[in-house]
Amino acid sequence: MRKLFIIGIGTGNREHVTMQAISALNQIDVVFIPTKGDEKAALAAIRHEICDRYISRPVEIREFPILQRNRETPDYRQRVIDWHDMIAQSYGKLFADMPDDANGALLVWGDPGLYDSTLRIVESVKEQTGLAFDIEVIPGITAIQALTAAFAIPLNTIGNPVTITTGRKLVSGWPDGADSVVVMLDGQKTYAQIAPGNIDIYWAAYVGMEQEILISGPLAKVRDKISAAREAARAEHGWIMDIYLLRRTSA
Ligand SMILES: C[S@@+](CC[C@H](N)C(=O)[O-])C[C@H]1O[C@@H](n2cnc3c(N)ncnc32)[C@H](O)[C@@H]1O
Structure with a gap:
C-alpha cells in the first residue's frame, strides 16, 4: 500500500x-515539492535544504508547479474550492505515478492542521481518483508558536480564550469573547x-527565518512603522509572510 x-x-x-519529522523523512522514497512565483521559490529552496540536511538515504525529489487561483471567480469561497480541486487533480497524477509500495511526502509549512488545505485536498484526491494510500501526519511548529517565542510572550492572558483569524475576517470587527x-x-x-485604542500589537515577518523582522508596541504608535517595514521588506525580497498578535490592554 x-x-x-x-x-x-x-x-x-x-x-x-522535529525528530519525528526527521524520522519520517528517512522512510520516504519520493518528496513532492511545489514551485511557482517568488514566494514559492523561496519556500521550495527551504524544502530542498531540509531534504539535503536531514535525509540520509536515496530519495527522489519531484518538483511540481502549483496552479494559480482563478482570480475572476467572484465568490472567495468558491474560488478556493475550485483552486483546491485543481491542485487535487495534479496531486492525483503525482501519487498515481508512485510505485504501489512506495512512501511519498509533502512538506507542509508550519503545521498541517493550521490554515493549510493539504489534508482536505489529499482526502479529495482519494475520493476523486479512488487511489488507495495511507496517510500519516507529522505535526510542525506553527507561525503562532514562532511568533510568541520570538517576542517571549504567552499566547493567552490568564484563563482567557484566544481567537485565531485572518485579515479578511478582522476587517469586520474585533472577534467576540x-x-x-x-x-x-x-x-x-x-x-x-481597525480602531487602535487600547491594543498592543506584536508583529513578525519571516518569523524564524534569516530575514526575520519584529516590531511591537501600542498599535496607534507602531502601525505606520510596521507598514513601512512591511513594504520595504516586500520590495526587497519579492514576497512577505507576516503574522501578528493583537492584545487588548486595560488602560
Ligand atoms: C497558509 S498559512 C500557513 C500556516 C502554517 N500552516 C502554520 O502552521 O503556521 C500562511 C500564513 O501563515 C503565517 N506564516 C507562516 N509562516 C510565517 C513566517 N515564517 N513568518 C510570518 N508569518 C508566517 C502568515 O500569516 C501566512 O500568511
Missing part, C-alpha cells in the same frame, strides 16, 4: 524540523484599518 507522509516542517527555521487575537493571511494590513 502506498503511504503519504504529510510532514509539518515549521516556518522556515531549519531547526524547527477574546482579548488576544492572532491574525494570519493578511495581505491588506488590516491592523492599520
